[in-house]
Amino acid sequence: MLAEIITIGDEILIGQIIDTNSAFIAKELNKIGVKVFQITSVQDEASHILDALAQANERADLVLLTGGLGPTKDDITKAMFLEYFEDALIENPIVLAHIHSIFAKHLTVPPLPANISQAMVPSKATILMNTHGTAPGMWMEKNDTVFVSMPGVPFEMKTLMKDEVIPRVKSKFKRPHIYHKTLLTFGQGESQIQERIIDWEEALPETIKLAYLPSFGSVRLRLSSTGTNKNAVENGVNNQMSILSEILQDISIGYENETSLVGRIAELLNAKKKTLSVVESCTGGAIAKSITELAGASSYFKGGLVPYSTAHKTKILSVDASLIKKHTVVSIEVASAMAVNSRTLFDSDYAIATTGVAGPTKGDTDKAVGTVCIAIAGPDRVLVEEFSFGKHRERVIAKAHNKALEMLLKELSKN
Amino acid sequence: MLAEIITIGDEILIGQIIDTNSAFIAKELNKIGVKVFQITSVQDEASHILDALAQANERADLVLLTGGLGPTKDDITKAMFLEYFEDALIENPIVLAHIHSIFAKHLTVPPLPANISQAMVPSKATILMNTHGTAPGMWMEKNDTVFVSMPGVPFEMKTLMKDEVIPRVKSKFKRPHIYHKTLLTFGQGESQIQERIIDWEEALPETIKLAYLPSFGSVRLRLSSTGTNKNAVENGVNNQMSILSEILQDISIGYENETSLVGRIAELLNAKKKTLSVVESCTGGAIAKSITELAGASSYFKGGLVPYSTAHKTKILSVDASLIKKHTVVSIEVASAMAVNSRTLFDSDYAIATTGVAGPTKGDTDKAVGTVCIAIAGPDRVLVEEFSFGKHRERVIAKAHNKALEMLLKELSKN
Secondary structure, eight states, X not given: OEEEEEEXXXXXXXXXXXXXXXXXXXXXXXXXXXXXXXXXXXXXXXXXXXXXXXXXXXXXXXXXXXSOOSSSTTOOHHHHHHHHTTOOEEEOHHHHHHHHHHXXXXXXXXXXXXXXXXXXXXXXXXXXXXXXXXXXXXXXXXXXEEEEEEOSSHHHHHHHIIXXXXXXXXXXXXXXXEEEEXXXXXXXXXXXXXXXXXXXXXXXXXXXXXXXXXXXXXXXXXXXXXXXXXXXXXXXXXXXXXXXXXXXXXGEEEEBTTBOHHHHHHHHHHHHXXXXXEXXXXXXXXXXXXXXXXXXXXXXEEXXXXXXXXXXXXXXXXXOHHHHHHHOSSSHHHHHHHHHHHHHHXXXXXXXXXXXXXXXXXXXXXXXXXXXXXXXXXXXXXXEEEEEOOSOHHHHHHHHXXXXXXXXXXXXXXX | OEEEEEEXXXXXXXXXXXXXXXXXXXXXXXXXXXXXXXEEEEOSOHHHHHHHHHHHHXXXXXXXEESOOSSSTTOOHHHHHHHHTTOOEEEOHHHHHHHHXXXXXXXXXXXXXXXXXXXXXXXXXXXXXXXXXXXXXXEEEETTEEEEEEOSSHHHHHHHIIIIIHHHHXXXXXXXXXXXXXXXXXXXXXXXXXXXXXXXXXXXXXXXXEEEEEETTEEEEEEEEEESOHHHHHHHHHHHHHHHHHHTGGGEEEEBTTBOHHHHHHHHHHHHTOOEEEEESTTTTHHHHHHHHSTTGGGTEEEEEEOOSHHHHHHTTOOOHHHHHHHOSSSHHHHHHHHHHHHHHHXXXXXXXXXXXXXSSOOSOSSOTTEEEEEEEOSSOEEEEEEEOOSOHHHHHHHHHHHHHXXXXXXXXXX
């Protein structure tokens, strides 16, 4: 069966917001065997929305819409549903009670008429309760196609998808099994990788599809397959993936979702009962942020320091001022001292240190913009390297962040 | 004139990546008066791509495609262009020389046949040089519609858009002027805001469109207008925006793009010649990361500390252990001491401190998951408040991050 996702809102078409909802919805649908044929973003404009509904009806068995359900005048999805399904509004008492209870619990003001009007819903719709907001989801059918309208607020949409939409789709449609597995690699480009795996790739069974996904000096390799027999589909992909990861053993990190750089680091630190701290000059907190986004980080993460001015590298981190004077603040010597002293300051087994010139200007150093020194200090030794990451601040920070985690992972994997 | 954006790649339709390219392209087009009618994401599949090209041809004057130009077998956009435009490949010597020079300059290996094949291009295409990669952009025309194919790697696409596509679109098409201006507000919901501005909204001229964009406890209000006279269009929006921002004076931060929370804070700190430091327990580096993403942050940002274990709040930050024992680590007393001591540690005029329970488990405290205490210490006084941000780790961190910056902004705006 095929699904289509329609996102409604001028804010997407003028580039004011990035559509993150579609990726979430697509992923959830894939998990239950529903293939997404197309994603379409349309304007808050009546004829455009109606056209999109009619076209999706031709192509898809399931059409999921987000956006345009707010209480303000620019939101017109509900009116379009009324027109498309030739329906009229009725008041839903459960939604009405829910709106009153949300206001009573969380807000200091009473609901306004615009909030109350969220309880008016198309009479033919199955209502999907939105526990986190006042706009309910709506499930309607036409010509054997199911249309589901959800609010565009990501948190509300996600809960509706998981609690209401997915279970209903599962019971309504017969679905095959879709399976993806993605190998994470680093250090080689996609052409180089293709050259190494070409014989294996050409011998892949037709039921298994390979995709190359390059980004920031790493390539992800995805195998995908679909079929009615879950075990056969998964075994097919897993067997091919074992061969692939063996061919690329020297550049593989692991599998996406099962792990990530930060996730794999967490596993290794937990397994070894070791701890980590970070001192970030040019990455400015980005590494600490990634590490602490993972639940349970407090079991291995001792803390981080962002000594953004040179003086604080000396004062808080006790880096020898004469060392900085001799080698400049962006040097492998200073990076190394920062990492070593971070272990002491935070009493951690391992430490990452970054110091560099993110740009656009040079600051307290004679090094070129984009120069970054990264050090990893462990119980037995210190690794330190100087890199050149280009001239764009955002990219320099992102690349330094990735490279530092990669270096730590390699070091943890060795011991 | 109307444009359509088509993104090609299964990775978008299975939710493996979020389509950030479309938002960038849409924004750049809007700046030069090109309206994006629709954004469509399609699979790496021949008939689907050809259908999308044909449909876009009917709707749009300009069709911008990204993705499917890589050197590997899963990339088929170039082949689809050949089919759609009934064209054949020829070798482009400039692209060939460019590929060789990229490999000679940046890579330790010689180009592979797959890389060299990027120099084979459709004979009718105008080639757009991709300075950052080996796949060139292609500009082709059919039935008065222009089709432009660009690589999906964001950095390569962005440079191609700015250097090649935008100048050519400008000289090829007559375009109106499109203008958006967005007011950033905080602290009230969209229904409340609508209630306050309804009389003004209903009196808006038909040429000006209002949109409400809610997210994480803040609402953005966008006014948009299009017309042939640049001054008339901009004055019309600006005049209405002045009225709107006056009505909502108590909850306005400023205008999007002209400013952001972090940008406004930077302006005020620079203007007052004051400095900032941050101590982040539950936000784990997120605030430091946002502040240091802005170029020039080193002029007012002294540094940050992520004292992730309770012990380091005492050891590095000198927070009194008995204070933590008495009030627990998540308390307004401890948050306040953290902020005050951060000023001393980093020798800064202002300091932000966060301490809370991001979840999913409680850690060293008896406070409920989602409880966060935020303190702002300045030269004259300390502001501190306790919040409850729900049960979801990601949201707790995001809301604490936003609220802390909002509190600092208010404090800086007052003095």
